[in-house]
Amino acid sequence: MLLDRLLRPQSIAVVGASPRSFIGSVALRNCLELGYTGALIPVAQNHSEVAGLAGVPSLSAIDKTPDLAVVQVRTDRILPIVQEGLEAGVRGFVIPGAGYTDSGADALAVSDGLAALRREYEFEVVGPNCMGVLDLVTRAAPYVGTVTSDVRRGTVAVVAQSGAIIEAFVNAGGRVPLSTAVSSGSEAVTGLADYLDFFTEDAHTASVLAFIETLTDATRTLTAARRLSEAGKTLAVCIVGHSDTATEGVTAHSGKLAAGARLTTAAFRQAGALIADDLDELMAFGELLGAGRGRPRGRRTHVVTNSGGEGNLIADIADSVGLQLPLMSSAAVKALRERWPFLGVRNPLDPWGADDYTNIYPTAIHHAAQEPGDILLVAMDQHRASGPHERELGLALAQYLHDTDSAQGKFPVLLSPVSDEIDPVLVEYCRKAAIPLMRGARPGLSALAKLATGVQDVAESTWQRPLVVPDLPPGGTVTEDQALGILASMGVTTPRRLHADNPTEAATAARALSTPIVLKGIAPNITHKTERGLVAISPVDVEQAAAEMIAKNPDLNLNFLVVEQIRGELEVIVGYKRDRVFGPTIVVGVGGVWTEFHNDAAVHVGPVDEKAAARLLDESTVGNMMDAARGGALYRPGVLTALRAVSDLALAHPTILSIDINPLIVGRDHATAVDAVIERA
Known part of the structure; x- marks a missing residue:
């Protein structure tokens, strides 16, 4: 396997080696300082020795072909040296080198040239525009940043396109025990999918952390993520691009198309990945997974702390991130109060001050461990700069936690609620005891909650093309009346509606419906009618309202649609979009005129079958609103039918770019699509 040579090299050549510059010698020095035992060959035309190693003038002059060559030369020399x-x-x-923002068009030419060579030769590349690789299995460090002595070997792999993110993990004082760290850079040849495939099969790696800016091949990457999850290995990802500014920055940094972070997040969650909100939480995932204890069995957590205020803070954050804090049992309350009558026994439990800590804390932690639950968390505000008594207390709490955990089998966590450096003695004890030591209440508790939550079913949709799908009318955009007719033929409920060519016919149609109506002015390619005053709800004089629409829009050749007025409890948007990176995507969210304001939609990447549609609705804000509606739950089957309809229609007609049902008015016994538009390429 070629990635074995790339990530676990037995011999390394460094082209452009030089004793006079940091970059020219750092990869060689890193390997030597880490104790790498493979062959190291400096390649330099003007230096016979670099870092105490005998050099050669060129790659072709090396007697035995190396597994890996580090090419650290000017951009214009990269392709010739790779060819050699x-x-x-x-x-x-x-x-x-040769980063997109480093040298512009020349860098793009390097990426294009590498891709062309890949069609001729079978090889793999880390980069361009990267820091390189740090492998603690072989202790190889073809890496152009300083590797400090406290980097720690473990079973967590890290992959990031950003070199600074990899440096954050490498320089974090050993907080995350690493198997391999890969700064993948521009991914001109080898991408995240390849690395995930490698770590799926790698016996030295149990979990993977990834920082994602853009995807080279979304389909392959998500398939690789599923395989990793199915192999029982945890993938945690931090995805950037939630804001317009960040999305523009991703493109400017990488020169590649960036998918929206909402879609990317949905796609990776569907593939079984855990989602880190920021870099601190990704680091927390690494600390939890790196302890080697797997994942908690569930979210039931008992907390012992040394501060009532911090206990309340932890309770607030635990509630917001989804951790459950069960009440203490009557047996625990009785046992603790028999010895300490004035102790407030609750969860979180704060025994501080009720007795000498050496008396009360071992017992308190023991009783918390006896309670039904999954996680035993001890919180203490202990810092590197703390005094000797506080450092002694922190170490004692860790020992009590370890002694109790050994007997009870819960997932133990030691948490410092403040993100600060911790006494090295305590850090070392926790590492030896395999106790995750978390810094910062929110990132630590959030990562813990996500790790304790069951992984979503990663099976792909079983969508199959329906036997009967209506044809689309000729032309471009399909607006309201025709779009609703198409959706109605697929089972979506729509209101009664009549056409009218002029205001007089509109008034006649309104009388014919004999029900409260909505009057709509329609014209080719006009999809946002409200903004142009083309919607009148329950007009007193239908003919006059239609005439006013004509007066306000003299540029349009208006006709009219007289529609049965539908009432309900909630307006929902159901939609489809063919994304440039991920392809088919389905969305459900708060609809009507407030769609853009709320910007609250759940997304599914790919088509939906019945199971996927139900899961999408369950996970959405709209689904929760429907279940919790005052007076009884709203009509769920109609929303699921609409989700399936837009998915089936779009997948059967690849020319469709988007479908919007907005609003789908949902009541207790119906879900009715009152407006829709279908956009085609």
């Missing part, structure tokens, strides 16, 4: 290496049999390259 390929002809010499090298099949793995790390290319730190």
Whole structure:
């Protein structure tokens, strides 16, 4: 497997090695300082020795072909040197330079040239525009940043396109025990999908953290993420691009198309990944997973703390992130109050001050561990700069937690509610005891809650093309009346509606419906009617209202639609969009004129079958609103039918770019689509 040579190299050549510059010698020095035992070959035309190692003038001059070549030369020299290496049999390259923002068009030419060579040769590349690789299995460090002595070997792999993110993990004082860290850069040849496939099969890696800006191949990457999850390995990802500014920044940094973070997040969640809200939470995932205890059995958590205020803070955050804090049992209350009558026994439990800590804390932690639950969390405000008594207390609490956990089998966590450095003695004890040591209440508790929540079913949709799908009318955009007719033929409920060519006919149609109506002015390619004054609800004089619409829109050749007025409890948007990166996507959210304001929609990447549609609705704000509606739950089957209809219609007609049902008015016994539009390429 070529990635073995790339990530677990047995020999490394460094092209552009130089004793006179940091970049020219750092990869060699990193390998030497980490104790790498493979062959190291400096390649330099003007230096016979670099970092105490004998050099050679070129890749072709090396007697035995190396597994990996680090190509740290000027942008214009990269492709010729890669070509030379390929002809010499090298099949793995790390290319730190030639970043998109470093050298613009020349860098793009390097990426294009590497892709062209990939069609001729089989090889793999980390980069361009990367920091390289740090592998603690072989202790190889073809990496162009300083690797400090406290980097720690473990079973967590990290992959990030951003070199600074990889440096954050490498330079974090060993907080996350690493198997391999990959700064993947521009991913001109080898991408995240390849790395995930490698770590799925890698016996040295139990979990993977990824920082994602853009995807080179969304389909392959998500398939690889599913395989990793199915192999029993946890993937946690931090995805950037939620704001317009960040999305523009991703494109500017990488030169690649960026998918919206909402879609990317939905796609990875469907593939079984855990989602980190920020870098601190991704680091917390690494600390939890790196302890080697797997995942908690559930979210039931008992907390012992040394501060009532901090206990209340933890309770607030635990509630917001989904951790459950069960009440203490009557047996625990009785046992603790028999010995300490004035102790407030609750969860979180704060025994501080009721007795000497050496008396009360072992017992308190023991009783918390006896309670039915999954996680035993001890919180203490202990810092590197704390005094000797506070450091002694922190170490004692960790020991009590370890002694109790050994007997009870709960998932133990030691939490410092403040994100601050911790006494090295306590850090080392927790590492040896395999106790996750978390810094910061919110990132720590949020990561813990997500880790304790069951992984979503990662099976792909079983969608099959329906036997009968209506044809689309000729032309471009399909607006309201025709779109509703198409959806009605697929089972979506729509209101009664009549056409009218002029105001007089509109008034006649309103009388014919004999029900409260909505008058709509319609014209080709006009999809947002409200903004142009083309919607009148329950007009007193239908003919006059239609005439006013004509007067306000002299540029339009208006006709009219007289529609049965539908009442309900909630306006919902159900939609489809063919995304440039992910392809088919389905959405459900708060609808009507407030759609853009609320910006609250749940997204599913790919088509939906009955199971996926139900799960999407369950996970959405709209679904929760429907279940919790005052007076009784709203009509769920109609929303599911609409979700299936837009999915089936779009998948059967690949020219469709988007479908919007907005609003779908939902009541207790119906879900009725009152407006819709279908956009085609």
